[in-house]
Amino acid sequence: MSILNEVAVFLIAAVIAVPLFKRLGLGSILGYLAAGALIGPSGLGFVGKPEDVLHFAEFGVVLFLFIVGLELQPARLWALRRSVFGLGLAQVALSAAVLTGAGMLLGLSMKAALIAGLGLSLSSTAIALQLLGERQQLTARHGRESFAILLFQDLAVIPLLALIPLLSERPGDTGGGGQGILLSVLKVVAVLAVVVLSGRFLVRPAFRLIASTQLQELFTAATLLVVVGVALLMNFAGISMALGTFLAGVLLADSEYRHELEADIEPFKGLLLGLFFIAVGMSMNLGLVIQRPLLIATCVVGVMALKGAVLFWLGRPMGLMLQGRRIMSLALAQGGEFGFVLFGAAASAGVLDRELTEQLVVVVSLSMAATPLLLTLHDRVVERQLRRAVPAEYDHLEDAEQQPVIIAGFGRYGQIIGRVLNMLDIGFTALEVSPEQVDFLRRYGNKIYYGDASRLDLLRAAGAGKAKLLVLAIDDPDASVRTAQLVRANFPQLPVYARARNRAHAYRLMDEGVKLLNRETLLSSLEMAFFVLQGLGFDEGRARHIIERFRKYDQELLQKQYAVYQDEEKLIQTSQQFREELRSLFEQDNRPQTQAQLQENGEDNAPKAPPPRQP
Template structure:
């Protein structure tokens, strides 16, 4: 058993190592390479791994990890902003595509129920394929990338009730019994969905806090795997999508302080299992059927691609998107998807579709998935240049290896003050800033600054991080700042990291990351202005200065106490209230601090 398992693993690795780089070198992308590798080792070709269906079942875990990582990238606030794109645009696209494909299925002679299932099943797209293509080209954050993700998310949700309704459409049981069974399944699904959200909201942070407290990377990684697989399994047992469960778990952790560490631990599993999924899809392709009926199979695949391209482009235009976005979506989302395999197989098992038709349609979906990387590449090279192009994306600069003592990440108002002082002292430093316009403006004044993302390790190495002594993170965005700090701490442990904190929460995150020195950006200015306000209401300057200097260490101590109960909202509130009482007592006990408001000076009356 163990030898057979190791043999299969060896076959997959050899196929991936030999075939994927070759296909990628041809400019066709990794996805097509995995699909080709699967076809080569599958039952239809060399037959090195005969049980393709079992591999496909297991490889679904790759989609689970992919959706979990995507969920980590989506904060709940951002997901809330996407709700219109998900539900409005998603429902419009599914309606248009299903209507068109159902009509074509009716013309082919299928019954209305069978045509509806076929139309909806073929209308679904491949989530891992599309997201992998977007990731390879760096277009996940583009306009069409955001809309593509919204559509894929809605399709995954919409497929669930259709899967439950297939037995009803097949008419395999009495109507009353089916409706009762369907209602029970819906209630179970809703209960599991709500339970996952509520339980995850209150249990996930304490769970990861406990795992982080062990200071064991293996325990922390195991906890991340437990959450992903547990959430996916819960949704699967409730009759929902495993990927949906993993996605929800990711979203619940998107705002947590452990997000980047979780993503770093999950990423290797995601990449390997996703590659395995694409190889499994290639293995299940019935090449023998393609050899028997090449004209029919290729014709249906081409027809599916053309029909879905038309439906997707039309849906985007009806949703009032520009032609460039509509055509990008049409080229990207014209294939069938892995959920189509599930629905078509279920329809065949329920007797709604013939087994031969199911096999043919599964082959058509596989061919459409294999064709998508090539078609999208052709679209990017031939069609996009004809459209009104966006401003070309600027490549990051490559700083010369000058061996600076200091590297500054972010050169806004905060970083520029430091840069002026260092320049005046003739201390060499290198600046990395991801705002291209700011880089151009600052360069006009003769400053050395380079356009680049300071969280990229290759750019930090090019900037001389291995030789520098100090890293200054002068970026106000909490997420970006923490990503830089964590990566620098892992890769360049010798660097002393000094960081700007946007607020107390940011400061606590930096303290947990063991940053050498932290300055809260508004604290010095706030204390300075408070001192002047106290003077302005009649308190002597000496008393005002003493009051502010007494407050500063008290606030630092309070911040450290709040750090001890970080993540526990109730204890945080109690600690803040206790600190406020201690401050009042501290001021009352200090004879040099005026604890009562000075008398209001008489109002000056004048004429206007």
Template structure:
């Protein structure tokens, strides 16, 4: 390919992407559909701007390899263990049940061979992770019961795609040799074991050696070398290259270099994965939609209805969802997914399915993905949101409060009880009707009011200008940050004491000028640690000293990491350095002379007792 033709091809790809992807995302149809439409438009069947579809497909397949590697990086054993019941319960049943039903339908209704039916049924059982997670995020339903269940199922589907991709060449070999070939299976297993064992003992030393060079470009090159090298070894012995990339990712999932690798590969993965979906669109036989519209419509209806019909009882019986959430789960995951394109393309190349069968299935998957956002939106309008109690904001009657408490949950109530006992006037605001109703059942609510503390007019009604302290005790990090922005902008001189969910939340509050946010679980954890040390036989004084030293050390670490909290690599580095420093500190404390000096009575300053550190 000459340079002029290469530049022309690159410009066509970029122009099609810039036009199609923003349009589909604007209508909440997802970027995957935008890439597919861009490929259809510039492909040989429509505008004919790109003719070398084979060359494009070869390059774009590396995007799938990188995607599988990144998925492997994210699948740490700890994460899977926490979600084991949902992932390996509902997820496993969904994939097995849907694969079986769709495979039987393909064998009896559409005349597929047994091996082809098994591959097609399994690939169609996978839903679109990109569409599902995007829709949940846009509708702010990722934290709902059905959202968490959908995430678990999608996570298992990503796992199931790996062996499915690996088994396609085996089924193709079996269909050509008319029997089971134990040599192929043994070779595959042997190569996988060799990659796992070799990677376990070679990869970490290699990355440790490269990290010492402190050169970003070398780290990126090493990451690409690992992915491409493992994929090449697997492909050399007749195993899927994507399986090798996935194994390489899994081997590094618990490595300290995981985040660094992911940051280096993310730009390559995004671009090449988009190129892959464009190549799928270019290879789509759109004429089939006009030549066999009834067959395409039947495939879409069978796919969506059968998957939905199987997902609904799984959500009800296994996932413990109510009828409404089970229906939402079924509609969200009833479409086909990105991995089906990968599996079906491989099946076509291995002659398990014909080009016409491949074209019809790709069209059906694409249409099911296109209809999903529309069906979810329609279902949302039909079902509506769960009924919530609504009422107008309370009229606030207060007499020059010294403290304003935003959020009257667990922590806000404790602050209020102490202030009331001390005779300090305060006003508490909470945006939850249920919480206010619950509090009112116990009386003593003369200064507790319903309202959104992020609204300036409500703060003025609470006489915030008379207050000395603003206590930000909301348990919702986003609501907390929203309120903090308003208070810091309108009342910059007001002292803010803020509750933080975790370190990331604390750093974002510090960005807004909130000094030393109180992490909600830190001090209870320190108390438990002290009690544990005492239960093990350590004296109360020594246990208190050990815990206090850790608290101060962690407070300093929080401040240091705040300066680099948007840099994952620096966060990992400072964490490792802090662990080493803490070990040295405790070792020095163990010296007899230091032990006697430390246990001498000393004057405790108020700063030492500041629990906000």
């Protein structure tokens, strides 16, 4: 089959499989893997030689790590050093020890069990980071710790590959003894020095020169050249290409071209990373699975269970919450792409026989395919069952009646109010229904009670009958309205200061008699509009007057629309009338003064077009 035909097969398989699996809620990665298994040698056989495709598609992982590096400035990377060399080392060492022991119990020799344990201790950087990124958890605590572990694993590939010749029984495979290892280390240090120095003193000036040409395609070509060049250097030194390009990305993370570099690389990364997952699916020997289903299934389950248990246990001393520990252990429990490299090198050196190598490759491939499925099951089954399980006992509020303020909901909104009150030494009782949030805030010294503010007994225990006011800062609109209903029915004398997520939420709160409410994004948006007006040449007093006038008019509209908010046609009509009235008001009152104000500030500072009309 010609290259063009193979490209068409890859594209057709991806376009069909990935949307289907996304529609089923199984994620894009599982779709790519299934597409690869279908068109590969063990499936329909449309494409052969998956190892060639995999070797080329690994460049997608290289580009992926380059983008990750662009988003991680050197200072942030330095802050991760303890997690990288502490948690990362512990994970590789403990996982390798446990898996090596399991291999020896299954009858493998010491050397074969050691290589298998070390290879299986590595996780898939591409799959783990992609899954965490899709879930928007890379910046969460467990996401950062997972990234640190993966970074150490990439570093560990170098000494692991150097270990294989030492275990080989073939003459001449010792890699030159201590002198050979020393030369390899010196080569690695030299190449890393070249990358760091060129990134600082060569690449940035070169990008400035290329950017001055204003040729977008030239900038894209230069970006790809940097990635390819660093990858070739790393390959020459025997270092992980992904690790090298990650380092290059970190060195460019605080440059002025960071966002443009990321935008140029992103399309290539997406295509090649998808091709990498397809190649992994193609490399699965389904025939071996059919021949030995029980053995392969036992190995896959055993590897992921043992490795996941180690990760779950390590999450505890790192202070991760239970949910974070579960997600980290599932996201990193699979084998990784570097396992293919390690097992291949070990087979070439005679440390592993061909049959065992094929079994290990299948185990790694299936574990990679199982990871997205396990995370999906975790979200749909485990998390759901935990929510339905008997909830933890709410806190007893012994001294809460002495506090004049009750804050229901202590997330980002309620915490700011609490900090202001705390600064003025005004006591308050904070109620939060999320046990994870309560545990997290208590670690920082916050006094907060675990409890559901929509329960009458807890409100009474919190002192709602004697409190001066209640701040309703619950994030969930339904829970917020239920709490407002409860307060109105049982504590009618208690003033409620409510947070509304939007106008619809505000109308529902107004139905419950809440008069003092604040739409959470309104004031911050108006403050930004104030700065925008100043940037357009309005003086501070004039800009503040315009913003205040808009705020009052919008508040009046809120009251008017409340009477018809359940009638969509009338709601649209009143919104249109509001825009016209406001536009007419400013045209009559403000526009002449606006033009004069802009002229006073000079033609260079004024926009060429008239000031934009208020929406």
